[in-house]
Amino acid sequence: MRDLMKDIPYNRLPLLPISQDKIETVPILRQVTKSAIALAELKGLAHTLPNPSILLNAVILKEARVSSEIENVITTHDKLYQALSARGITVDPATKEVLRYREAMLKGHRAVSKKGFLNTNIIIAIQEALEENNAGLRKLPGTSLKNAITGEVIYTPPDDKDAILALMKNLEDYINEVDEVSPLIKLAVQHYQFESIHPFYDGNGRTGRIINVLYLILHGLLDSPVLYLSDYIIKHKADYYRLLQEVRTAGQWEEWVLFMLNAVEETSRATIKQISSIKALFTKTQEKVKAADSKLYNKELLELIFEQPYSKIEFVVERLSVSRVTATKYLKGLEQIGILTAKKVWKETLYVNEELFDLLKK
Template sequence: MLKAAIAANIALARLDQAAALLPNPTVLINAIPLLEAQASSEIENIVTTTDDLFRHMDDDDAADPATKETLRYRTALRRGFEATAARGVTRRMAEAVCTAIKSREMQLRVLPGTRIVNPATGNIVYSPPEGREVIAEKLTEWERFIHAEDGMDPLVRLAAAHYQFEAIHPFTDGNGRTGRILNVLMLVEAGLLRQPILYLSRYIIANKSDYYRGLLGVTARQDWESWIIFLLNGIRQASDDGVAVIAAIRDLRDDFAQRARLATRGGADSELLAVMFEQPYTRIRTVVDRCGVSRPTATKWLEALVDAGLLADTKIGRDRLFVNRELTDLLVRFSASAQEQG
């Protein structure tokens, strides 16, 4: 466990440092939480595509229900991140995160009868505690454990706290996604990450049976060691994957910048390039607002990038979108490779 904790801490520190050195870290703050949202929702059988998520990331009115629910995960992560900076990870924050995910007020379970079943066999594998007062008391203990100053490694504490939260199962729905958001926020509160950019859910998808087996092992046999090592290995792998994608984004951005300046005859300034990488799908009005240029100028720049093969031009209704396909392809490959490595 000590070896796994050391390796995970080193990898996480590298991820945080790599993100800090990226010229425009907004691309990570936008993209990685969105991929995390997709993967975390997929664990709950809510399936959408990366294209749909990026296309609707700043306007989900026309999105399908699965895409809307996945985008709410990203919203919940952002709200939780803001709350962590102000108050740290708390029971109240968990309620707010779950409320944002489900888009309705989520309070502690009241009705009895909640059971966790094996989806393959239908057999009951776990019965979480019942009664609002009992659940509230256990969440208070969970919160106290998170903030205890006892010298425990923060990553070991995260693994134990994640089991505790999932075992309490405080809400009627959304517990898994809420717990996975809390994982990242605990790292932020501990000062191990400056931004919520750890992409851990893909590791869980790739090792889904081991994930649930590990949780059940703690419940049935108090096998904490296997569970904690499993999650520590996930943090190490997800951190290594994150460092790799940051390097790839940096290389792509530098190459894209050179080609874009040629295509626009020097018109593509740093702000335009920032827009192209902060979100893969860009609207003309976004360039107008961010770059302080007229609509004809913004249109001319974007069309020049389309002609040069740097962007793809597509329409959603009456709205014209310009897609940084090279960036989306990079992120999709990263997402797929992270799953395969699991």
């Protein structure tokens, strides 16, 4: 770490792995146990929902919105769900950018699930989806990380093309290797390394946060991207950047690894609470529909309005294989008994599951 100078490209960034005595301290190993228990509980509970897609859609959108907010790209849940559901509306640039994050996450998830590994080509494809360009890995010098307020250079990542390629190959091997070190510890290490390589001209932060969740899926700790890590990062944004820098400048691994382990535990427990709330609301909604109008009750219909909090006639027609007349009757019936709220967006009517929407925003 002593050869790091803020304004000189760090082409000698050390390769992985890291010495185990630096990342397997007593406090880290204690926290690994707590984080692993919370994550395992989340993995199991996600399958107890009426339809796992209910949680998947909600968490990916929340992760997309907050991960983008870390980079000062701001939009709202309402705009996101409208953009996904309504045709013909004008979507602002920030909302489009957040929706690209969602697509990049899903693209990465499909690739890792299909191939069983996470390599540089998949990482490049994720970044291309995020940024809508195919610039690929950096080939030109001039990239540096600066203090947003003072403009002072705080870190200059590697700029040698061959060094970047070698570092990415080393990172790829580390990500896919199974060894005696807990994958939760390695999650923190690989995230530090990726952000320090800073391999792209743009989109490094968001790409790195997508890799975090895909890494957990790759190693069997999650089945789908339902962990909302960016929430913890934005709540502790100053510490996140400070601790990354302290690993670079002083080799302070323990506090950084603990930060990431705490992020896993806290966000797992928050998502577990949300699952319980969604299940309770689903049961309450079932009972309300049965009591108000038993002819309206259709479990698949209720799953749809939980999977798509902003629903519309076309969604019902497609999911239930019914006519537009029947689909309209279903949605208007649910509106009449207070389950849905009709909302005119451009030329379409969307039916909003307001109680669920409020729950998912938390």
